[in-house]
Amino acid sequence: MPDGRGMGEVPLPEWSASDRVPARHTIDHGVLSWHPRGRDYSIRWFFRPDGDFFRWYANLEAPPPFDGTWRDFRPDPSWAALPRELPHGWDRVET
Template identity: 45%
Template structure:
């Protein structure tokens, strides 16, 4: 297994994994558009299937007390997106930026996911990008108006540090403010770049199967 310095190949499938301490909260497959070394751009069309990991009795995170959630083994539950997503992951940054597209190809929103710097890896025929989702996000409309997302949940979970995987509130908020400054300056990636993105129609379809090895650990 190799990690950290992996360069992804265009059209290969990369599995984005969100870790919550030592457990996985999400696995989602995307295709590589390009890897420039300092960032990777990924794509998934409407209809792509990923997996959320919920309680065995069907409860989701929002329906489960956080101490129970963090202490419990969870099971994969299929989840299909109804929009296209282009996802830019700058290496070493505390966020990724997503472009959302309607099924007819029209861009309709940016989404700033605040998260730990991603770690890329490849091994045994599988490639992945790992991060820890920090829950607090920023939603940006095409006119560059913006709003924090999930702030109430973020604050409530910070009050349970023994169960939460986020322990640096100031760092998370700094990442969000960095994004907001870019938005308000209409600077990349909020300058219109990729808002007209169209995938190559000859790209292979993304598998709908949860791959063997989805839960493998890596040496970060």
């Protein structure tokens, strides 16, 4: 963002309509990221350190319509309580 905020610090409607400025970010691969102004998507092209293209990613987002009517939502008291512990295997790595 022109004011120095990162993408995660800006509401989507504001982010979608804002100007884009180059920003330095360190990663272990090359990436070209395109964020068209006024659109709620971005496309990223990833490159290996030798410059070879190896994948792309499209991020599709639609601003959620929010009319303020759900601010006082409370779950039904008859619903089961959330478990206190995470289930076994929640952090497993798929290979």
